[in-house]
Amino acid sequence: MSSTRVLLLGVLLDGPLHGYEVRRRLEIMGTHHWANVAYGSIYHGLAKMADEGLLERVEEGRGGKTVYAITEDGRSEFNRLLLSNWWEIKPIVDPFQVALTFMDRLSPAELTSAMEARAAQLRFSVEMVRRAMGGKQAYGAPPHIDECLRLNVLQLQAQLTWVEEAVEKVRNGELP
Numbered sequence: 001m002s003s004t005r006v007l008l009l010g011v012l013l014d015g016p017l018h019g020y021e022v023r024r025r026l027e028i029m030g031t032h033h034w035a036n037v038a039y040g041s042i043y044h045g046l047a048k049m050a051d052e053g054l055l056e057r058v059e060e061g062r063g064g065k066t067v068y069a070i071t072e073d074g075r076s077e078f079n080r081l082l083l084s085n086w087w088e089i090k091p092i093v094d095p096f097q098v099a100l101t102f103m104d105r106l107s108p109a110e111l112t113s114a115m116e117a118r119a120a121q122l123r124f125s126v127e128m129v130r131r132a133m134g135g136k137q138a139y140g141a142p143p144h145i146d147e148c149l150r151l152n153v154l155q156l157q158a159q160l161t162w163v164e165e166a167v168e169k170v171r172n173g174e175l176p
Contacts, residue, residue, distance in 0.1 A: 104176035
């Protein structure tokens with residue numbers, strides 16, 4: 001939740017918003033490409049942080065549209081988490097690496113097919129993220145958001161390079 005927490009607090013630094021507006025800003029920033037934010041958890045996260053005193057409910061609107069504002073405690077928590085994310089290297093949790101651990105449980109044909117499919121998906125993802133770059137500003141995202149997308153492209157490309165090399169090793173009988 002700490003990534004989601006940083007994102008929610010960070011979005012509210014610019015002023016009070018209700019849950020849908022928070023979600024919309026996260027979508028504009030393209031967080032679905034580089035952050036694991038379950039959009040359904042936004043409302044729960046906002047309510048929880050309000051209960052913790054990091055946010056305040058400044059308006060209870062019709063249809064459940066509660067408007068939240070960040071408190072001084074929330075600003076302090078945002079700064080603490082933000083600096084922590086800059087200074088600490090944390091493992092990237094990727095279910096693909098779990099699958100990679102058990103690649104020897106697949107037949108060479110299954111593994112080759114899966115790797116080729118993954119490579120195709122990675123190529124598609126790289127292209128989609130590249131298309132998003134530069135366009136986010138038209139919807140209000142700050143220019144540095146493209147750096148998040150650029151990093152995502154580089155990570156996808158690194159995995160694509162690995163898959164392309166590894167599939168050849170499978171074909172040559174060197175893997176698994």
